[in-house]
Amino acid sequence: MAPIISIRDLTKTYASGFQALKGVSLDIEEGEILALLGPNGAGKTTMISIVCGIVNPTYGQVTVGGYDVVHDFRKTRAMIGLVPQELTTDMFETVYNTVSFSRGLHGCPADPDHIEQVLKSLSLWEKRNSSLRELSGGMKRRVLIAKALSHKPKVLFLDEPTAGVDVALRRDMWALVSELRKTGVTVILTTHYIEEAEEIADRVGIINHGEMLLVEEKRALMRKLGRKRMVLDLISPLKSIPGRLDEWRLKLASDGMQIVYEYEPNDNPGALMALLAALETSNIGVADMSTRQTSLEEIFVELIGKKP
Ligand SMILES: Nc1ncnc2c1ncn2[C@@H]1O[C@H](COP(=O)(O)OP(=O)(O)OP(=O)(O)O)[C@@H](O)[C@H]1O
Ligand SMILES: [Mg+2]
Incomplete structure (x- = not known):
């Protein structure tokens, strides 16, 4: 089967002249959970931002579901849910509206049943009428995940979903990711918690200074290098x-x-x-x-x- 995401020779030089990605190639299979590990500044968020069409590549090609992320931006973006590293949301809107509007932003018609199911799966249903500024940090992060799931994406990017999150919520997040995998969603997450990659990833990619050092099935990696x-x-x-x-x-x-x-x-x-x-x-x-x-x-x- 063709990979759901194909990244070829991806290079990114920012306007400052800094080269954040130096020719990264990677295929991601449908339904897998891939953990991207790398120190601060390795290029993880840059890579995700290019796949999501937020940052333009300097060189190279990325396709999602066979469509080019630059030329067919609308088609690829509709297939993707992104939970960004930085929290940026209108703090005065209610939980329900934030998540429901997000569907609209992706060009999807309203679907109250789906929104209800997503909010319930993230234990946010009781908070649906609260405004975001009334929520705790961990709950706000869950709202971001709900937003990213609002349009039923085929691919979900979680950019450090559990940074600053307590142990219980981290476990909830892991459970949610395995639930999503059962429905066939492909999940790519970045993390600084190696334990997280060990726990939930099928494959692990290690990136440093804009280069992909290795991408390997987790068990094979442990066998090979462990x-x-x-x-x-x-x-x-x-x-x-x-x-x-x-x-x-x-x-x-x-x-x-x-x-x-x-x-x-x-x-x-x-x-x-x-x-x-x-x-x-x-x-x-x-x-x-x-x-x-x-x-x-x-x-x-x-x-x-x-x-x-
Ligand atoms: N808009 C920008 N302009 C110039 N340089 C940038 C820009 N965005 C990121 N960079 C640089 O590119 C490099 C990679 O950044 P990136 O955010 O992709 O790293 P990361 O792997 O996500 O790191 P972290 O683990 O800290 O989130 C860093 O050196 C960063 O300073
Ligand atoms: Mg980052």
Whole structure:
């Protein structure tokens, strides 16, 4: 099946001369949940804004449902719901009207049943007659999502939907995203919470300095880059790792009291036992040991060189 969104060689140089995107290519399949991860200023919002037709690309092509986002803007925009990173809404309007008008702005006729269903699914129905300035920050964010869903989009962009949102609402949001996926909606979200990507995404894209470093199915990524790490606490300090243990590429902690061994989980089932035997032969006494799997966060830090 043709991808719902196709991005080819996308480049964006802002009027200031700053190059925010440097030739990004990406296909997004219908019905998937894609998480875009990257540090501040990586180019996530720029990319989303171009797909949504808010920012013009400098070079490259983007299609949504087969239509070009520049030449067939109306057709592509009608298929897209966007929850922007910045909150910008008329604070004096009521919840109901804000969401219902949004449908009109997308050229859709009124549909009270749909608006009711959307407001209920976001626990906003009781607040439908409140004006937005009477709502809490998290509720305002939910109104933005309701607006983005008002015209039944095929693709939903959530640009940091859970920034500054409490844990309960974040979980609600995740539940909502999986509900949407069941109805066939494609969801692209940006986040600084790696846990969020780990929890709900089918695929993860990592973007840095305007370049897409990788896009990979989440499970395959964890398999490919996720290593296991065994930490051995030593009985007495070691000055250096003996040469005969070179093949294990062990790391010694600065106090000499710990050895760290990193390995691929399925690499070599006998490797751990062999290592322990080799340590014994070298008269290195082990007091305790523990193993754990590297997380998506550690994979990210390794690629980018800093925390998300
Ligand atoms: N209108 C603009 N004019 C000039 N430079 C811009 C403009 N908008 C964004 N930029 C720059 O482009 C780069 C990418 O910004 P963008 O908003 O796409 O990053 P982001 O990945 O969404 O970051 P964040 O995680 O902070 O939201 C940044 O260096 C930013 O300063
Ligand atoms: Mg952004």
